[in-house]
Amino acid sequence: MRTLSQAELLDLWERGHALHPIDRGLLAIHAAFPETQGESVADWPLGQRNRALAQWRCASFGARLRGWTACRQCAQALEFELDAHAITQTPVATGAQAVESGGAAFRLPTSRDLARIAAIDDADEAARRLVEQCWLDEAGTPGAWSDAQVEAIGEALARADPLAEIVLDFDCPACGESFQESLDLPAFVWAEMEAQARRLLWEIHTLASAYGWSEAAILALNASRRARYLEMVRT
Template sequence: MRTLPAGEVLRLWDECRDASPQARALALAATADDDTGRAVPPAERPIGRITAQLLRLRDALAGPRMTATVGCPGCRGTVEFQATTEALLALEDKIVDFPPPLLHGGYEVVWRCLSYEDLRAVAELPEADDPDKGALLLLQRCLLSLRQEEHPQTSSAVDLPDPVRQALTDAMSSADPLADLLVDLRCPDCELAFTADLDVAAFVWAELEARGRQLLLDVDALARSYGWSESEVLALSEPRRASYLRIVTGELP
């Protein structure tokens, strides 16, 4: 996608700062959506399709290389890891928008991939609810139909035997590899091996928020020095704006 203009960065920052994580992810992803004519609303598309749009937005904001840190669950030290938007976007081709029925243990399960609408439903559960209730709700929402000849009354994810439920969970992960990105890491201090979640939406938001704060500082510095309005400062190209800032700070004679 095109480079994100400075004014667009500030607009997104203003509009999304008080939004829920789910609404924020959808709003950010819409910026990188080159196909707004799709019949399926963004909130109902597979999560991975939204993640792919977020990765394109991140690439437009700061380039392809992503560096993040997580806390080691063993020694609480900081573990850094890197990923690239290019490598992650390669997984987009593996997303199955309309997965075939799952046949396992005598059950025929017709299902769909998880969407942000499903995540929003789980987020609305009371905080005191059992965490397993959220996982079960996600499975239930993705069930389109369920058939088992020996148990014709079976119609809920609650009724599924554990092996069938696990097979469905595995099938959902395979059909949308960008829905839940996990990174295998090893702590350099205590050598503990663990798995961390790469929350692309949160990562992109942190990048955009940092960019927005810096833009406000740039506007403030140039407005004080030259009397320019915010729109005039933001209309400058990034190289030109950076050159004026170096003049203001004395770095450029």
């Protein structure tokens, strides 16, 4: 893994700006892990993808991951904090692993599978379609699975790849509601990277306007010296 320079981070943000959130995560992995350039990261199990993104996040922004959500019952703002380093230490499943449930075999879900169901609004239908896509056994009819069977298959896949879905537990202090939410790590990390990119663009604009320096010259300054110049511009 390599840590991106500020210029590379801006380039990554620009290239991923118009992409779907799923594709942005894959783009970031390719940029941070050059050894994956000839590899289809879209076919990695989701846990492997999430661990790679957590590794890049730790290297780029630190391990302390903080965010906000809202209580489902009363809309109270709730803060959460997560140690991204713990994610990087969690073992992940490999793409060669098959999971058995109810006498049928399934492969682990991938980013490509998520992209295929991204437009489905109904959660139950999306879960069924995901299970059908991961089905390896050609004996039988996928559509004959009951809702309970689909749920059992999903649980078996989740046990086999525990990082595929990062679930956060919340207890609202305002109304006492307890609930869970999934953390979309690609979208979360990209939002952090985009915020950093926009801060860099503001710094470049401010210093270029004040001193006439080029973008490359401004990015070549270390963060401390650049902050001092910005402070002088504001005074």
